[in-house]
Amino acid sequence: MPDKSAWRGFAVLIATACLLSRGVHPCAGNEETLARAAPADIGLFVEIHGADDLLIRLTEPQIWSTLAELAGQPAQPADVADWRMRIRQTIKMAPEEAIRQLFAGGVAFLGEGLGLSQDAIVLCRPSDKTSAAELFKRWEAKPLAASDGPATYQLYSNIGVSRHDGLLFFGDLAPPDGLFRRMQRFSAGGRSGCLADDPVYRKLLSRAPKAPDGVFFVRMNRAAAMPIPAVGPASQPTSRAAALDAFSGLPAPWRNAQNVLLALHRTGETLRITAAADTAGQSTRARRPVDLIDKMPRDTLLAWQGRIDFDAAAASFLSALEQNPIQGVFQLREQVDAFTQFVDALDTDVCFAIGAVRPEQRPAGMPPFPALAALIGMERPGVVLSEIREVVDAGIAGYSLYAYTRGMPLLQPIRPERVGSADAFVLDLSPLLKPDARAAIGEVHLCWTLHDGDLIVTSHFNWLKRIVAAREGRSATAVELMRLSDARESSRSVNAFLVQSGPIAEIAEDWLVYLRTHKPEVFDEDWWRERQPGGDNVRLGVDVTADGGKRRLEVIEVYPKLPATGRLKKGDYIVGYGDRYSDRRFQTDNPIEEISTAVQKRPHARWQVLLIERGGVTLRVRLPIPFIAPIQALNRMVAIGRLAERAVYRDDAAEAEGPRGYLAIELRAVSRPVRDYSKTSSSKPSSDK
Numbered sequence: 001m002p003d004k005s006a007w008r009g010f011a012v013l014i015a016t017a018c019l020l021s022r023g024v025h026p027c028a029g030n031e032e033t034l035a036r037a038a039p040a041d042i043g044l045f046v047e048i049h050g051a052d053d054l055l056i057r058l059t060e061p062q063i064w065s066t067l068a069e070l071a072g073q074p075a076q077p078a079d080v081a082d083w084r085m086r087i088r089q090t091i092k093m094a095p096e097e098a099i100r101q102l103f104a105g106g107v108a109f110l111g112e113g114l115g116l117s118q119d120a121i122v123l124c125r126p127s128d129k130t131s132a133a134e135l136f137k138r139w140e141a142k143p144l145a146a147s148d149g150p151a152t153y154q155l156y157s158n159i160g161v162s163r164h165d166g167l168l169f170f171g172d173l174a175p176p177d178g179l180f181r182r183m184q185r186f187s188a189g190g191r192s193g194c195l196a197d198d199p200v201y202r203k204l205l206s207r208a209p210k211a212p213d214g215v216f217f218v219r220m221n222r223a224a225a226m227p228i229p230a231v232g233p234a235s236q237p238t239s240r241a242a243a244l245d246a247f248s249g250l251p252a253p254w255r256n257a258q259n260v261l262l263a264l265h266r267t268g269e270t271l272r273i274t275a276a277a278d279t280a281g282q283s284t285r286a287r288r289p290v291d292l293i294d295k296m297p298r299d300t301l302l303a304w305q306g307r308i309d310f311d312a313a314a315a316s317f318l319s320a321l322e323q324n325p326i327q328g329v330f331q332l333r334e335q336v337d338a339f340t341q342f343v344d345a346l347d348t349d350v351c352f353a354i355g356a357v358r359p360e361q362r363p364a365g366m367p368p369f370p371a372l373a374a375l376i377g378m379e380r381p382g383v384v385l386s387e388i389r390e391v392v393d394a395g396i397a398g399y400s401l402y403a404y405t406r407g408m409p410l411l412q413p414i415r416p417e418r419v420g421s422a423d424a425f426v427l428d429l430s431p432l433l434k435p436d437a438r439a440a441i442g443e444v445h446l447c448w449t450l451h452d453g454d455l456i457v458t459s460h461f462n463w464l465k466r467i468v469a470a471r472e473g474r475s476a477t478a479v480e481l482m483r484l485s486d487a488r489e490s491s492r493s494v495n496a497f498l499v500q501s502g503p504i505a506e507i508a509e510d511w512l513v514y515l516r517t518h519k520p521e522v523f524d525e526d527w528w529r530e531r532q533p534g535g536d537n538v539r540l541g542v543d544v545t546a547d548g549g550k551r552r553l554e555v556i557e558v559y560p561k562l563p564a565t566g567r568l569k570k571g572d573y574i575v576g577y578g579d580r581y582s583d584r585r586f587q588t589d590n591p592i593e594e595i596s597t598a599v600q601k602r603p604h605a606r607w608q609v610l611l612i613e614r615g616g617v618t619l620r621v622r623l624p625i626p627f628i629a630p631i632q633a634l635n636r637m638v639a640i641g642r643l644a645e646r647a648v649y650r651d652d653a654a655e656a657e658g659p660r661g662y663l664a665i666e667l668r669a670v671s672r673p674v675r676d677y678s679k680t681s682s683s684k685p686s687s688d689k
Helices: 005-017 052-057 061-070 079-091 095-102 132-139 179-188 199-206 238-245 310-321 333-344 381-406 435-441 461-471 479-485 501-518 525-529 591-600 630-643
Strands: 044-048 107-111 121-124 151-154 159-164 167-172 214-219 259-267 270-277 302-307 346-357 369-378 415-419 422-428 445-451 454-458 496-499 542-547 552-558 573-578 583-585 607-614 617-624 644-652 660-667
Touching: 061 079, 061 630, 079 095, 079 132, 107 179, 121 179, 132 159, 159 179, 167 179, 199 214, 199 259, 199 270, 346 461, 369 461, 381 422, 381 445, 415 461, 422 461, 445 461, 454 461, 479 496, 479 644, 479 660, 501 630, 501 644, 542 591, 552 591, 573 591, 583 607, 591 607, 630 644
Parallel strands: none
Antiparallel strands: 044 107, 044 214, 107 121, 121 167, 151 159, 159 167, 214 259, 259 270, 270 660, 302 346, 302 496, 346 369, 369 454, 415 422, 422 445, 445 454, 496 644, 542 552, 552 573, 573 583, 573 607, 607 617, 644 660
16 A cells, blocks of 8 residues: 655645745635635635745755644655655656646645645646646546546546546545545535635635735644653543643634634745734733844844743642652742742743853854743832842752752852843853763853843853843844834734744754764664653554454544544554555554554654554554654754745734734745854853953
């Protein structure tokens, strides 16, 4: 049974190109939109015209595999060669030729939802000069038995294509309840109830600027959750979900949206995307302008500003300490009171940021290392410094007692520093690092200061100095970068972010070169398999009962936020497993032991292929496996940074209909480094110390 992942990966590229394309013809809001050929209840719809330039750039292996995983089809960069081969096998064309001929009049991507696109449809309008009869002859397409639906043909490996009203749509013939069969029924019914007439879609589209070059629409209630690294039994997923929920409120107001639409307008190498969602009934007026991020240093790599309910977070933190071995740090009543008073002095406005520093306690020539910062608005600035000092002192005292009884290293006293016009405090946490970690990281600090009414906390003293210098006008800030979004200034904004993907790529490339020379073993996937947080304890997120006589497993429960979510269904039968090219049905009367062994010894760490029987048809399903792979992450940072220089976002959340956001992406105009970013982050003392 051939693996159709290459075809699905091609569909993923089309979907992404629909967001990042040249867009020479408006595709929405007129009779030509392909939304009229899509069912109204579809969970994911993306449409564009003129996407050929970006499609070619997106075939870079790291970007392609990244997009495939985001769409729910786990992949690796090496799959690109396989993808190109299977495209040729399926339609006897190189991908570039297929784009020019098949997508000349527009292309759309249809899926069940974000992360649920293993079964997807590509819908396109070929060039008027392209004869469907000639295409089918070239493809050696096999006509299928006539039905009430559109004319349908079989291509390579059960890939089907149907023709109707000048359009072609491609998909997987095998699933009896799959999208391809659904599209056939929809087309046969005269396309009544199409997406273009759906009131939710139309309303969101009306809130974006007219005549967009591209449209992306998703129903969030059908989006698969990203798998959470499993560290316990699959029958107990709720604790992991609860742990994640503590942070899920950060990107408000988008969290509770039921439907989101993004409309693209492209000007040269700048992409401007307006996002509209249907979340309503939330508090939308910020207590201060969204300006913390504007005052960050211009060389900030990554920053997000939003709002956090610190009272709720503190309550969760204190509750968690009851089950934590370091609970003695906060066991005294006065320590808890100091912590509570400190939290009460905080506002809800916060900015998290990452910069790059060169720690001094490392060998010369090592690449920059990320430094973290949190900037928090204050309701009562006058009490913050005293309260935070009491909290930190209490933590040091509790840790010292804990460390002394266990022979662990002790911490040095807090040292005062002067940073610009502000008094700062530094606690050196470096003694807590293991020798190998300290060799890579260098020094780690807990630094804080109160500056212009905001609390600033960083992980490195150099990063604190650079932030204060920018806020005092002694160095360039990110304000000009943030204006890339072209969003109107609004006191109603809640969220903003900045991603400097170009500079991040340059630093990531430095690290790859360094690691290749000094620690080549980390490029072996098996090296990381042995060092996963959950070890070998991989859980797919299903409960099954074994039918040893028929050598299969019946799925009786699928848990949320785990790999099987949205991919397996209650009532499915697992009958075997496979890798990229071959399948193996269960061979014994103990299929549970067989599948457990297969998962532990899977050829690809980031996914597991299962053979599923559903409705009398055997399907091949890839389940994504949570896997921390830093080398892969660095490679993807490099690839993304070569495509886009930076991305900027601001929202405007006060509309009664729901929030609206403005995202701008600046594409990379040149392949060479924009600047030698790695030399801008020296940790040598500056004059403001």
